[in-house]
Amino acid sequence: MENRESLLKIENLNVYFKTENGRIQAVKDVSFEIGKGELVALVGESGCGKSITSLSVMGLTPKNCQVEAKSISLGGRELTAMKPDELRKLRGKEMAMIFQEPLTSLNPLFTIGYQLTETIRIHNQISKKEARDRAVELLKKVEIPRPESILKEYPNALSGGMRQRVMIAIAMANNPTLLIADEPTTALDVTIQAQILRLMRQLMKEYSASILFITHDLGVVAEIADRVIVMYAGQIVEQADVFSLFHRPLHPYTQGLMNSTIKINQSDEVLDTINGVVPNLSSMPEGCRFHPRCPYAREDCRKTMPELSAVLGNRYVRCLHWEELGGDQNG
Numbered sequence: 001m002e003n004r005e006s007l008l009k010i011e012n013l014n015v016y017f018k019t020e021n022g023r024i025q026a027v028k029d030v031s032f033e034i035g036k037g038e039l040v041a042l043v044g045e046s047g048c049g050k051s052i053t054s055l056s057v058m059g060l061t062p063k064n065c066q067v068e069a070k071s072i073s074l075g076g077r078e079l080t081a082m083k084p085d086e087l088r089k090l091r092g093k094e095m096a097m098i099f100q101e102p103l104t105s106l107n108p109l110f111t112i113g114y115q116l117t118e119t120i121r122i123h124n125q126i127s128k129k130e131a132r133d134r135a136v137e138l139l140k141k142v143e144i145p146r147p148e149s150i151l152k153e154y155p156n157a158l159s160g161g162m163r164q165r166v167m168i169a170i171a172m173a174n175n176p177t178l179l180i181a182d183e184p185t186t187a188l189d190v191t192i193q194a195q196i197l198r199l200m201r202q203l204m205k206e207y208s209a210s211i212l213f214i215t216h217d218l219g220v221v222a223e224i225a226d227r228v229i230v231m232y233a234g235q236i237v238e239q240a241d242v243f244s245l246f247h248r249p250l251h252p253y254t255q256g257l258m259n260s261t262i263k264i265n266q267s268d269e270v271l272d273t274i275n276g277v278v279p280n281l282s283s284m285p286e287g288c289r290f291h292p293r294c295p296y297a298r299e300d301c302r303k304t305m306p307e308l309s310a311v312l313g314n315r316y317v318r319c320l321h322w323e324e325l326g327g328d329q330n331g
């Protein structure tokens with residue numbers, strides 16, 4: 001983030017759910033920034049709060065959800081103070097989101113052309129013809145062959161990769177400054193994944209957009225991100241630029257994630273997963289939330305919740321003993 005002007009700034013985000021078993025907290029005191037033109041990856045195992053963090057920014061949280069934040073600002077504008085109507089105007093224009101399964105966000109009853117031109121026309125006072133030309137242009141940008149005929153197709157007629165390209169086209173339709181991509185390539189096969197990632201990088205440069213990229217795949221992170229935020233059990237546990245993180249992961253959780261990724265990619269060796277499971281939201285362990293699974297946990301880790309501390313210049317880690325752990329992948 002250093003040297004970059006900030007685009008998105010989240011301060012002290014807390015997210016709660018009302019459930020049958022009472023109120024549970026899914027996100028605890030999350031703060032981070034995304035710079036202009038920066039690609040930040042948000043990583044962590046299933047259930048750690050990645051999606052709900054990004055949905056809180058978009059103002060798209062489910063009904064039983066309660067979002068509290070000191071501030072969420074986009075380009076200097078305070079989102080927490082906005083009325084639902086204002087926020088709706090911002091979505092699809094200033095900020096857009098792509099989901100893992102495009103079929104859930106594309107309407108199966110309408111053609112690709114209709115959905116794309118409607119998105120353009122909601123935010124721009126232009127004729128149908130102009131919107132259609134712009135739609136063709138956008139489909140070309142996302143490298144869809146025969147864009148004119150694809151406009152007449154329904155979502156179900158397209159492959160998963162093509163649908164995801166259409167979703168990207170819709171998301172980029174109004175030149176958003178912030179694009180949030182929630183596991184956009186997870187459902188696709190590896191070759192298509194690589195193409196989509198390359199495409200997103202390219203579009204991001206061309207449109208000078210910032211991206212928050214959510215994934216549990218560290219391989220993808222290494223390929224695409226400028227900076228990485230690691231979440232565990234609703235909290236940020238580590239934050240660093242991508243090079244520093246891979247060179248020397250500081251948090252035992254990040255180290256665990258990294259070991260499993262490297263082993264899968266390099267050999268048929270048995271996957272070295274992190275022992276245990278993510279704790280239940282209604283019964284978080286005392287002290288460090290990772291301590292029950294941490295191979296280095298000591299007495300104080302069971303009692304004291306570590307702060308997210310600024311370390312080594314421009315990094316953050318939430319661990320009482322990070323300095324003693326080495327954090328060297330090879331050592």
Ligand SMILES: Nc1ncnc2c1ncn2[C@@H]1O[C@H](COP(=O)(O)OP(=O)(O)OP(=O)(O)O)[C@@H](O)[C@H]1O
Nearest residue numbers: 017019026045046047048049050051052053062281
């Ligand atoms: N509508 C809901 N009601 C109650 N709890 C919820 C609801 N939606 C999400 N949660 C809980 O909030 C936590 C965070 O969920 P979230 O979807 O943000 O996780 P995630 O990191 O995106 O996981 P994944 O990698 O599986 O997508 C989880 O423990 C989840 O069970």
Ligand SMILES: [Mg+2]
Nearest residue numbers: 050051052182
């Ligand atoms: Mg999710």
